[in-house]
Amino acid sequence: MTATQSKPRQPLLKTALPGPKSADIIARDKQHLSTSYMRPYPFVPDHGEGVWLTDADGNTMLDFFAGIAVTTAGHAHPHVVRAVQEEVTKFTHVCLTDYPQEITTSLAERLLAHVERPLPGGNAEKWRVFFGNSGAEAVEAAIKLARNHTGRTHIISTMGSFHGRTYGAITLTGSKTKYKRGFGPLLPAVSHVPYPNPFRPPLGSTPETCAQAVIDHIESLFVGILPADEVAAIIVEPMQGEGGYIVPPADFLPKLRQLCDQHGIMLIFDEVQAGMGRTGKMFSFQHFDVQPDMITLAKGIASGLPISALLAKESVMTWPVGSHGSTFGGNPVSAAAAHATLDLLEGKVKHPGCGESLMDNAREVGGFILSELRKMQADFPFLGDVRGEGLFIGLEFVGPDGAPDGKLRDRASMAMFEKGLLNLDCGEAVIRVSPPLILTREEAETGLAIMRETFTELSADQG
Ligand SMILES: Cc1ncc(COP(=O)(O)O)c(C=O)c1O
Structure with a gap:
């Protein structure tokens, strides 16, 4: 809505849902596309503008889900559209695995500026970026890097988590069995521990003690079941997404950091859903006084263009030349959309009515x-x-x-x-x-x- 309109815009439903054009597309979609797609709502988006999506029959809906927390700048944001249009006329692909490009180098620099923080003594800790295409790819890269860097195999994840649908990522996922049923065997050497949900505290704990209860549980695994020196990484969503949009108690992540430091375990924060400004800070872990060793990003990074990133401390990103890559990862058009999204997130470009x-x-x-x-x-x-x-x-x-x-x-x-x-x-x-x-x-x-x-x-x- 512009400042001059007196009445706020409302959803506009012109037909029953789905309307005739949408119903036709739904029927053809059902016939030809993968049986795994869910289709929970009979809505066939045709175009979008800001926070509004219009379907094939002209029904306009208010979008409170943003393509699962993806369209940071809304639909067809003019600044993002312009950036994409400009970039697409230069080239659409070269392959970042083989050739450096200004647009991805400067994107890495911009992302890293949000994590490299001064160390005692004044030095900022250096980080590096690997670009992929999806959240699952960033998670796969994190698994590989954690194993390669530590020489250890085991990964600990949390119950209720979601990390994606590729083999490593579904193994780490702990939210629903439907993601795993019939797909095994999955990755070996993965354990799941409870997530400290203050509304439903696990392990007989209370909202106040649930963080410590989870830490104690992991320590008990290290005593009786799982040698800590075989654990490469603990991966956790700093705020859990698919599991129920859960904010853990303030002491959880700092305690997890301490535990990881004690045992030489990499701490990976999966920021794919909660990251990129959604929680009011660039990364959701920044609500807590803690820093991980790696961060995975995707979804909101480019307002809907496909790109993901694994950020890792320089001291950790030690895998050798040629050991990991991606044909499409860090695509320049997606990178342009990510720059434009960062412009808006950081306030370098203002969006009317959205403050700084x-x-x-x-x-x-x-x-x-x-x-x-x-x-x-x-x-x-x-x-x-x-x-x-x-x-x-x-x-x-x-x-x-x-x-x-x-x-x-x-x-x-x-x-x-x-x-x-x-x-x-x-x-x-x-x-x-x-x-x-x-x-x-x-x-x-x-x-x-x-x-x-x-x-x-x-x-x-x-x-
Ligand atoms: C926290 C988290 N990690 C990873 C993923 C996987 O992302 P993608 O679907 O882009 O592979 C998701 C997707 O919902 C997610 O929420």
């Missing part, structure tokens, strides 16, 4: 949504937990006994969709709010009004 930067906007508008949803909890007891940072927000549905209520979540999600609010589930009973970071307060209010209306109807149904 998209990161500021995520903090501000996300804080507003969080506080409004928390107010709704008083009226709707099935909203068991509202959590998150910035525009990384999870809304957990519970039954009268406090147990996760996935069925109610599914009803809420579909009802919101039918009112024109695109959303997506995660975890056992959670709806994630992960819109583009250009969402204005007025657009947030529009989405919140749809949510309130939905919850009121669900409440009435429950009698």
Whole structure:
């Protein structure tokens, strides 16, 4: 919405969903595309603008999921579009594995500026970047580098995690068995430990003690089951995405860092979903006083163009020349989109109505949504937990006994969709709010009004 419009834009549903053109595409899609695609909602996007997506029949929806936390700058942002158009006229591919290019070198420099921090004595710690195409590829690169650098094999991951669908990445994933069923054998030498979810503390702990409980659990593995000196890495999402948009207690990551230091284990932060400004800081781990040895990035990095990155300390990125690469990784057109996205995230280029930067906007508008949803909890007891940072927000549905209520979540999600609010589930009973970071307060209010209306109807149904 522009500042001069008096009424905020609303979703516009011209047909029942799906309309006739969409229904035709859905039928053909079902006939010809992979049987593994999920298709939870009958929506066929045709084009987008900002936080709005219009389908093949002209129905316009408010986008509260951003293609799973990807379209940082929204759909077809003019600054991103311009950058892509300019780059695509130069060349579309050369192969970064063989030839250095200015656009990827300067992109690496810009990303690293957000992690290289001064050491005691004034020296900044040097890091390096490997570029890939997807989150899973960044995770695969992290697994390979951790093993190659340490000479150890074992990797520890967390329950509820999601790291991607390639073989290494699904092995590390701990969220749903459907990702693994029938695909084995997976990578050997991988263990999963609980994630410290303060709303559902594991291992008989409390919200206050769950971080220490997980650390104690890992230490107990080192005593009886798994030699610590065979563990190459611990990989963790600093804020867990697919598992339910969970923010761990403040002491968890620093304690994990200490544990890793004690045993010479690499600490990998998977920032694929929570990174790139979504939580109000460039990386979600920056909400905690801690630094990892490696960081994986993808999704929001280029507002939808495919590119991913593995960032690692220079002292860690020791794999030899030729040992790892990618034909497409670090594609120049995607790199141009990433530069444009960083311009907006850092505030070098301003987006109207979004304050100093998209990161500021995520903090501000996300804080507003969080506080409004928390107010709704008083009226709707099935909203068991509202959590998150910035525009990384999870809304957990519970039954009268406090147990996760996935069925109610599914009803809420579909009802919101039918009112024109695109959303997506995660975890056992959670709806994630992960819109583009250009969402204005007025657009947030529009989405919140749809949510309130939905919850009121669900409440009435429950009698
Ligand atoms: C934390 C995390 N890591 C890795 C991935 C895998 O990314 P991709 O689907 O791009 O391979 C995802 C995707 O949802 C993710 O959320």
